Amino acid sequence: MHVFGLTGGIASGKSTVTRMLRELGAEVIDADVLARQVVEPGTPGLASIAERFPGVIGPDGRLDRAKLAARVFGNEAERTALNAITHPRVREAFLEKLQFLEERGVARAVYDVPLLIEAGMHHWLEGVALVWVPREQQKARLMARDGLDEAAAEARLASQLPLDDKRTHATWVIDNSGDLAATRAQVETVWRAMLARG
């Protein structure tokens, strides 16, 4: 199985690119989805979070994501503690998903992870596509999409490596600063390159 990476930063356009890749027939595994599954009610992941971060479970027994976000974005120690709970579980869920796909004869998969380069995962993937936008545009899209004020948006951006730094680790850069048609044309080129590699 050939495994490629897809990364970017918050609100840089990974979901938009994922949608386009899926339309082209790619199998995309979304780390944000796995990160939600490992903290569903009744999971050991949620129990660990409840213990380490008292008060973040809502009355319905589900994780109050906004409360936890307020605790971890802007506080590196708290974020490291959360990552230590979630990241090994996300990795395990990813490996399970890969095995599932492999058993079904899927030849290649794309793993969409916002923190792929921060986690050093680019070293063991066959190539990494980075969805890049200028920082000001990233902040503007983030504030518009999530209804965040500037301080909250800055706290999230500061929790990740800047996209300009990530560029140096990417095999392919998808510039998502233009319109969707411009992005789609680049996604088609990258997908063809992935097909050519394996």
Ligand SMILES: CC(C)(COP(=O)(O)OP(=O)(O)OC[C@H]1O[C@@H](n2cnc3c(N)ncnc32)[C@H](O)[C@@H]1O)[C@@H](O)C(=O)NCCC(=O)NCCS
């Ligand atoms: C803190 C939480 C509850 C906030 O939830 P919320 O619904 O507001 O955001 P969501 O999960 O949709 O994430 C949105 C984006 O935030 C960024 N982000 C999320 N977690 C982190 C983190 N630990 N460090 C840096 N950036 C992060 C990513 O770019 C992600 O795409 C949630 O993000 C979480 O549980 N994070 C820990 C798991 C994790 O690291 N996920 C990222 C990929 S594995």
Ligand SMILES: Nc1ncnc2c1ncn2[C@@H]1O[C@H](COP(=O)(O)OP(=O)(O)OP(=O)(O)O)[C@@H](O)[C@H]1O
């Ligand atoms: N080329 C584009 N032109 C205009 N708006 C765009 C473009 N690409 C993405 N957007 C918008 O920017 C926002 C962020 O895009 P998207 O949700 O795809 O990012 P993401 O990287 O998946 O974010 P996250 O990881 O935070 O979920 C969305 O509101 C999306 O509709």
